[in-house]
Amino acid sequence: MDILDIRKQFPILHQEVNGHPLVYLDSAATSQKPIQVIEALEKYYREYNSNVHRGVHTLGTRATDGYEGAREKVRKFINAKSTEEIIFTRGTTTAINTVAASYGAANLKEGDEIVISHMEHHSNIIPWQQIAKKTGAQLKYLPLQEDGTISLEDVRATVNSNTKIVSIMQVSNVLGVINPIKEIAKIAHENGAIMVVDGAQSAPHMKIDVQDLDCDFFAFSGHKMCAPTGIGALYGKKSLLEKMEPIEYGGEMIDFVELYDSTWKELPWKFEGGTPIIAGAIGLGAAIDFLEQVGLEHIAEHEHKLAAYAMEKMSTIEGISIFGPQDPAKRAGLVTFNISDVHPHDVATVLDAEGIAVRAGHHCAQPLMRWLKQSATARASFYLYNTEEEIDKLVAGLIKTKEYFSDVF
Structure with a gap:
């Protein structure tokens, strides 16, 4: 990977913030x-902005080709069997809500169990909370090891014949943990459950093969993988999607509409009611082209090196705590941390004054924050365009932050 060449392709990176690069x-x-x-x-809006599927005019045909062409790119990107298994959504949140509201509502009853983990993002907790309340199913949590990882022994002890759904994130947005999804899916299937995967933090950073994982559903967002906001995808095994009812009704998803009843289009369109996210899908297709040109395996290798370098440099700062596995080989390209006696929001504010953008807060993972015994944390997350020099600036900024608050207090 030629990082400098890659950086040239991201216009937003070439600016100053608060007087700093x-x-x-x-x-x-x-x-x-x-x-x-x-x-x-820009090309879509300038040259062939039109609705899809409905018209026979030239612009409509070009827009439909672009939209459905993007679906095929998504299929290949995650190695699904068919484009019928690819549903465009607003993102991971909408995708998981679709599974919960459609599959969950039809297949859960009192006494059934849904298994998730303490590390899940809110978008993989709340939909299951709500469907459990509606159906009488019980929500169970996998315990975490001291370093935040999931042990397969605990999975086997938690998942049983009452379990109907297991829903786990492939990569933690806080701990950087890479979960053994393929092995968890095998245990779920041995007990008659389906496997749902939150791929929001994995699809942008590593090669995904849903057939190899043998997951039943896989959800991800475009905006975390160089695509526009407001677009994502839900993969589902065709045999499951065919039995599921749509949760949004209106134009595009219908076959025939009578006065008192209607029938639905075939897959995948029965789940895409209304005018779809046409520009977003085309942008997602362009992002996939870009990422595959760089190579997902190269991106993963680069991010592992950055995470290892960051952990090595940051661990030299007295009073810093790094959360998640301490072995960089066991984590993705992010580091979540706190500095003793300094609130993470203050850390982020001082870093911003140096032109450094990090995240501070609960990261939409409040149950995990309580498990960590933290009210909030700071997080530096890396991607294909980041460099070791930027991590050096982060470390210098953290030292400056620590010194500033030592002087204040």
């Missing part, structure tokens, strides 16, 4: 966009 270390929240994606969106 921007150091963007918040890609776990949302990634920046390469010029290829920006140009793809």
Whole structure:
């Protein structure tokens, strides 16, 4: 990977913030966009802006080709069997809500169990809380090891014949943990449960093969992988999607509408009611082209090196606590941390004054914060455009933050 060449393709990175060159270390929240994606969106709006599927005119045909072409790119990107298994959504949150509200509502009853973990993002907790309340199912949590990892022994002890759904994130947005999804899916299936995967933090950073994972559903967002906001995808095994009812009704998703009843289109369109996210899908397709040109395996290797380098440099700062596995080989490209006696919001504010963007707060993972016994944490997350020099600036900024608050107090 030629990082300098890659950085040239991200216009937003070439600016100053508060008098300093921007150091963007918040890609776990949302990634920046390469010029290829920006140009793809502009071209759509300039040259063939039109609705899809409905018209036979030239612009409509071009828009439909772009939209459905993006679906095929998503299929190949995660190695699904068919485009019928790819549903465009607003993102990971909408995708998981769709599974919970459609599959969960139809297949859960009192006495059934849904298994998730303490590390989950709120978007993989709240939908299951709500569907459990509606169906009488019980929500169970996998325990975490001291370093925040999940042990397969605990999975086997928790998942049983009453378990109907297991829903786990592949990569933690706080701990950086990479979970053994393939092995967890095997245990789920041995007990007659389905496997749902939150891929928001994995799809942008590593090669995904849903057939190899043997997951039943896989959800991810475009905006974390160089695509626009407001677009994502839900993969589902065709045999499951065919039995599921849509949760949004209206145009596009219907076959025939009578006065008192209606029928639905075939997959995947029955789950895409209304005018779809056309520009977003085209932008997602352009982002996939870009990432595959760079190579997901190269991106993963680069981020592991950055995480290892960051942990090595940051651990030399007295009073800093790094959360999650201490072995960089066991984690993705992010480091969540706190400095003793300094609130993470204060850390982020001082770093911002140096042009360094990090995240501070509960990261939409309040149960995990309580498990960590922290009210909030700071997080530096890396992507293909970050460099070791930027991590050096982060470390210098953290030392400055520590010294500043030592003088104040």
